[in-house]
Amino acid sequence: MGVNSLNLMPTTSLRRATRGRKAVTDSKTSRQATKDAPYCMAYHPEPSPPSFSFPPGSIDSHAHICGPEATFPYDSARIYTPPDALLPAYEHMLRTLGVERMVLVQPSIYGEDNQVMLRAMRESSMPTRGVAVVPLDMERAELEGFHKAGIRGVRFNLVDVKDPSAGLPMAEITAFAERIKPMGWHTELLAHIDDYPEFGTMFQDFPTEIVVGHLGYFLPGCALDHPGFHGLLQLAGQGRCWVKLTGPYRIAAKDFPYEDVDRFAEALVKRVPDRLLWGSDWPHVMMKKTMPNDGHLANILARWIPDQQLRRQVLTDNPAKLYQFDA
Ligand SMILES: [Zn+2]
Numbered sequence: 175m176g177v178n179s180l181n182l183m184p185t186t187s188l189r190r191a192t193r194g195r196k197a198v199t200d201s202k203t204s205r206q207a208t209k210d211a212p213y214c215m216a217y218h219p220e221p222s223p224p225s226f227s228f229p230p231g232s233i234d235s236h237a238h239i240c241g242p243e244a245t246f247p248y249d250s251a252r253i254y255t256p257p258d259a260l261l262p263a264y265e266h267m268l269r270t271l272g273v274e275r276m277v278l279v280q281p282s283i284y285g286e287d288n289q290v291m292l293r294a295m296r297e298s299s300m301p302t303r304g305v306a307v308v309p310l311d312m313e314r315a316e317l318e319g320f321h322k323a324g325i326r327g328v329r330f331n332l333v334d335v336k337d338p339s340a341g342l343p344m345a346e347i348t349a350f351a352e353r354i355k356p357m358g359w360h361t362e363l364l365a366h367i368d369d370y371p372e373f374g375t376m377f378q379d380f381p382t383e384i385v386v387g388h389l390g391y392f393l394p395g396c397a398l399d400h401p402g403f404h405g406l407l408q409l410a411g412q413g414r415c416w417v418k419l420t421g422p423y424r425i426a427a428k429d430f431p432y433e434d435v436d437r438f439a440e441a442l443v444k445r446v447p448d449r450l451l452w453g454s455d456w457p458h459v460m461m462k463k464t465m466p467n468d469g470h471l472a473n474i475l476a477r478w479i480p481d482q483q484l485r486r487q488v489l490t491d492n493p494a495k496l497y498q499f500d501a
Contacts, residue, residue: 207255210253214254214255216259217457217458218465218466219263220467221266221270221467222270222470223272226475229485229490232490233275233494234276234454235452235453235496236420236451237277238279239291240256240258240259240283241259242258243257243258248283254283256283256457264276265298267456268300270469273454273489275302275499276298276302278291278294278303279305279329280305280307288307288325296323303326304320305362306329307328307329308320317353326358326497330362330363330364330365332364333364347361351382352381354382360416361382362384364388367390371400372401373405374408378412384409384416386406388418390402390425392425398441407446410442410445411445416492417451418450418451420452422435422471430463430471440478450488450492452475452493456468475488475489
């Protein structure tokens with residue numbers, strides 16, 4: 175089935191779905207936390223070493239740099255304000271874990287202004303790739319400039335927005351994906367896959383590969399036999415989709431160590447180990463539970479993937495391929 179026949183989602187304003195675009199072009203930016211965008215918790219300042227050794231060339235496939243707030247104003251359409259989470263603290267955390275390469279992802283708080291991420295990518299002491307949020311009419315030359323800077327994908331955030339009911343404008347993102355396909359880029363979706371029971375067929379013919387965060391970002395209590403999860407496994411099994419093992423605290427009902435997430439992780443590890451990525455999700459923005467130590471968080475990966483060989487695949491081989499890191 176073609177994408178068009180499956181365009182079941184509301185096709186409302188692209189601007190809302192790509193979030194923040196209007197605000198940025200209008201320079202409606204602000205530095206201060208507000209009632210609509212309160213400060214969230216800071217990352218744990220003293221990460222401890224993990225219980226297992228990360229393999230050489232390990233890649234953190236999901237993290238954000240935020241700030242300095244005093245220099246780079248945030249998008250006024252944001253829904254939270256993070257305390258500064260800067261590159262030196264992030265690299266310190268990675269070195270403590272034994273991670274050697276990073277993938278930065280554009281956080282919603284900067285809308286389509288990627289300058290903080292691009293700057294961190296230039297200044298990073300480690301091999302770095304990025305996932306950007308861009309206007310869908312971005313010029314080809316600018317896209318190529320992003321590619322040279324290390325960008326390898328674009329992100330659509332359908333969750334942490336002021337109006338989540340805006341849905342997924344399939345026709346627009348499909349047309350855009352055709353444009354980024356020749357560069358080998360992918361399309362990352364931050365979406366609750368349980369909102370998309372047709373997920374498996376919706377993206378079957380999509381021009382680029384899809385990346386989904388937080389193990390599919392299912393709401394707590396979602397059943398393993400949910401058609402959305404089935405579709406996710408199916409797409410991943412067909413080599414059309416990747417799943418990030420990130421942010422278990424975002425889908426767990428329980429506090430650390432979030433054992434109620436294990437059933438999703440175990441199903442993914444069993445069925446599609448060659449389509450999984452690991453990410454720290456540092457600095458854990460909008461954390462609603464106790465802020466965990468990053469070393470303790472990393473230990474969860476050993477619980478999900480006790481096999482060292484398989485961990486190496488998820489930490490090194492899979493992301494090196496998707497993000498086109500040099501071998
Ligand atoms: Zn994140």
